Amino acid sequence: MNRFFLSINVRELVRPLGQLTLFSLGSAAALSIIVLIMALVLDQTIIGETLTEKLNVSLYTYTLINLPQVVLDGLTIGFVYAAIALGYTMVYGVLEFINFAHSEIFAVGAFVGVEILIALDQTGMLRNASLGMAYVFLIFAILAGMAAAGALAVTVERVAYRPLRGAPRLVPLISAIGVSFLLQDVIRLVEGLTTGDFNRIFPTFGNFDQRIIFGKLALGSTNLTLGVSIKSLIVIISAVLMLVGLNYLVNATRIGKAIRAVAQDRPTASLMGINVNRIISITFLVGGLLGGAAGVLYALKFTRIDPFVGFFPGLKAFAAAVLGGIGNLTGALLGGIVLGMLETFAGSYMGVFTMGAAGSEYKDIFAFSILIFVLIFRPQGLMGENVGQKA
Amino acid sequence: MSLLLSLNNIHSYYGHIHALKGISVDVHKGEIVTLIGSNGAGKSTTLRTISGMMHPKEGSIILNGKDISKMEPHDIVLAGLGHVPEGRGIFPKLTVKENLEMGAFTVNDQKVIEERMEYGFSLFPRLKERVGQYGGTLSGGEQQMLAIARGLMLNPDILMLDEPSMGLAPVLVELIFDIIETLNKKGTTILLVEQNALMALSIAHRGYVLQTGEIVVSDSAANLKQNTMVQKAYLGMD
Ligand SMILES: Nc1ncnc2c1ncn2[C@@H]1O[C@H](COP(=O)(O)OP(=O)(O)OP(=O)(O)O)[C@@H](O)[C@H]1O
Numbered sequence: 001m002n003r004f005f006l007s008i009n010v011r012e013l014v015r016p017l018g019q020l021t022l023f024s025l026g027s028a029a030a031l032s033i034i035v036l037i038m039a040l041v042l043d044q045t046i047i048g049e050t051l052t053e054k055l056n057v058s059l060y061t062y063t064l065i066n067l068p069q070v071v072l073d074g075l076t077i078g079f080v081y082a083a084i085a086l087g088y089t090m091v092y093g094v095l096e097f098i099n100f101a102h103s104e105i106f107a108v109g110a111f112v113g114v115e116i117l118i119a120l121d122q123t124g125m126l127r128n129a130s131l132g133m134a135y136v137f138l139i140f141a142i143l144a145g146m147a148a149a150g151a152l153a154v155t156v157e158r159v160a161y162r163p164l165r166g167a168p169r170l171v172p173l174i175s176a177i178g179v180s181f182l183l184q185d186v187i188r189l190v191e192g193l194t195t196g197d198f199n200r201i202f203p204t205f206g207n208f209d210q211r212i213i214f215g216k217l218a219l220g221s222t223n224l225t226l227g228v229s230i231k232s233l234i235v236i237i238s239a240v241l242m243l244v245g246l247n248y249l250v251n252a253t254r255i256g257k258a259i260r261a262v263a264q265d266r267p268t269a270s271l272m273g274i275n276v277n278r279i280i281s282i283t284f285l286v287g288g289l290l291g292g293a294a295g296v297l298y299a300l301k302f303t304r305i306d307p308f309v310g311f312f313p314g315l316k317a318f319a320a321a322v323l324g325g326i327g328n329l330t331g332a333l334l335g336g337i338v339l340g341m342l343e344t345f346a347g348s349y350m351g352v353f354t355m356g357a358a359g360s361e362y363k364d365i366f367a368f369s370i371l372i373f374v375l376i377f378r379p380q381g382l383m384g385e386n387v388g389q390k391a
Numbered sequence: 392m393s394l395l396l397s398l399n400n401i402h403s404y405y406g407h408i409h410a411l412k413g414i415s416v417d418v419h420k421g422e423i424v425t426l427i428g429s430n431g432a433g434k435s436t437t438l439r440t441i442s443g444m445m446h447p448k449e450g451s452i453i454l455n456g457k458d459i460s461k462m463e464p465h466d467i468v469l470a471g472l473g474h475v476p477e478g479r480g481i482f483p484k485l486t487v488k489e490n491l492e493m494g495a496f497t498v499n500d501q502k503v504i505e506e507r508m509e510y511g512f513s514l515f516p517r518l519k520e521r522v523g524q525y526g527g528t529l530s531g532g533e534q535q536m537l538a539i540a541r542g543l544m545l546n547p548d549i550l551m552l553d554e555p556s557m558g559l560a561p562v563l564v565e566l567i568f569d570i571i572e573t574l575n576k577k578g579t580t581i582l583l584v585e586q587n588a589l590m591a592l593s594i595a596h597r598g599y600v601l602q603t604g605e606i607v608v609s610d611s612a613a614n615l616k617q618n619t620m621v622q623k624a625y626l627g628m629d
């Protein structure tokens with residue numbers, strides 16, 4: 001083995017994978033048990049009877065059979081939230097400042113990625129692309145979205161936050177909200193002037209919409225196909241790669257050590273020869289890169305984007321960061337996964353469990369109620385602590 | 392002796408507060424120079440202004456012949472200045488070893504880093520026993536040792552220490568002052584800020600007395616100890 005491989009800190013690659021697996025399995029198991037118990041109880045009531053009449057299946061079986069799909073969907077969106085949440089948490093950890101413009105940085109990433117693909121689509125290149133080329137185009141779009149969002153995040157910090165660094169805390173916060181609105185309108189303006197259409201659609205190409213089928217399950221009188229869409233897999237795999245990469249950067253590199261030092265004590269860090277402004281820029285860059293990638297992945301998964309596309313994912317990712325313990329990298333992963341799972345479980349089962357009275361459109365109320373509940377008892381978030389510490 | 396550091400007519404402000412009102416300080420190669428004064432006199436402000444954590448509104452600061460008054464701290468460090476700040480500035484969630492590595496952030500040669508770390512351990516064997524412990528869990532004395540050892544990681548031409556005796560038991564104060572003398576004998580120039588004026592004057596070659604942002608007396612340490620004003624105000628004699 002050469003020196004390069006010897007100098008890789010394997011532990012810092014394996015540990016986050018372990019954490020991600022643990023968080024995913026843990027939250028999936030906990031929520032599954034809860035819904036299964038609820039289903040067992042509700043089976044004895046009119047709710048169970050109605051379902052049996054309609055689909056010829058008990059509520060318990062219905063719940064059980066749908067679980068794998070729900071868990072996969074929850075993971076997909078959970079990893080997207082985690083990637084966005086890391087942007088909030090990195091910046092908070094270093095500056096104790098909530099970058100409310102991060103949701104628009106995510107949106108810009110999504111737009112840049114989608115516009116590139118639309119442009120490619122119009123040349124006909126996407127439709128005629130081989131499968132390999134389709135993936136090349138997708139990766140290119142993700143990288144372009146990352147680059148744009150990363151550059152934007154660095155610019156926003158330089159222009160709108162850095163001059164306010166000595167000001168009272170509320171001042172940069174207001175600036176961030178201002179930047180957020182500004183960017184929304186810039187996207188709207190640019191899209192309006194160039195395409196005349198605010199809604200952009202992720203072009204159909206490659207095999208991303210296909211599903212890998214694991215098998216069919218009998219669900220009363222109907223059949224349920226068990227599978228995962230390729231795009232969900234892409235989202236999950238890309239997110240895992242990014243999350244592991246970020247963990248490595250922060251915990252096992254020189255830059256990461258500097259980031260942690262700046263987070264813990266900025267003036268002293270500068271006395272160590274660390275260029276604090278450069279580290280802060282790098283922090284924004286990394287957050288922007290993750291946010292931009294999340295934007296393109298989000299567009300891949302949900303197809304349609306508009307200038308306000310950042311709002312809800314941004315808000316939820318922020319909530320996820322707070323849930324996990326803002327400023328804590330591991331917390332952002334946990335918060336993202338838990339929130340994504342919660343919302344998907346709620347969206348999938350609330351309708352059946354309430355006989356349609358409270359359908360999936362209420363899933364956010366449910367997810368956020370849990371969030372408030374958790375924070376009442378653990379205001380520091382699930383993991384507490386700080387980015388300064390090793391994740 | 393050649394001039395290593397010189398402050399000429401420095402004015403520093405916190406917003407509208409005029410904290411340094413035109414002070415001039417010279418430090419020659421090989422000296423221990425102490426800056427004494429009561430609370431709020433501007434001692435820490437002087438060190439902060441030198442290390443670039445704040446910039447003077449007026450005046451020049453020459454280090455090794457170069458004006459550093461407009462430079463940023465991370466560049467001034469590279470010009471040969473070490474600053475052990477007031478309150479020690481230990482990174483609480485980094486281990487002792489990582490804190491020391493931070494001190495050598497700009498050094499790329501792993502061998503040099505290890506040599507200097509060993510040197511720090513030879514001065515403060517206690518630190519070696521605590522390498523894996525978080526900085527925040529060290530005792531006050533151990534933190535001060537770590538802060539000094541970390542300040543030496545770049546092998547600075549001049550080391551500035553801001554109240555190294557603060558909050559330490561008398562035995563530890565002795566130890567720290569012994570080490571400062573040792574360092575000086577080995578060639579490190581020292582600028583020492585102290586409230587413990589007697590201790591400071593006992594190891595320093597020269598001293599400056601700071602009062603509300605102005606230098607009121609400067610003389611050899613021996614003469615300052617005999618100065619009635621200094622005796623009254625800072626040495627607790629009548
Ligand atoms: N961050 C700050 N903002 C505003 N004023 C400050 C700040 N830091 C110090 N000052 C003021 O500047 C003056 C000099 O402070 P400085 O910390 O240099 O004193 P000092 O001599 O180090 O005192 P001590 O022995 O208590 O550490 C004081 O009047 C202090 O109130």
Ligand SMILES: [Mg+2]
Pocket residue numbers: 434435436477553
């Ligand atoms: Mg002071």
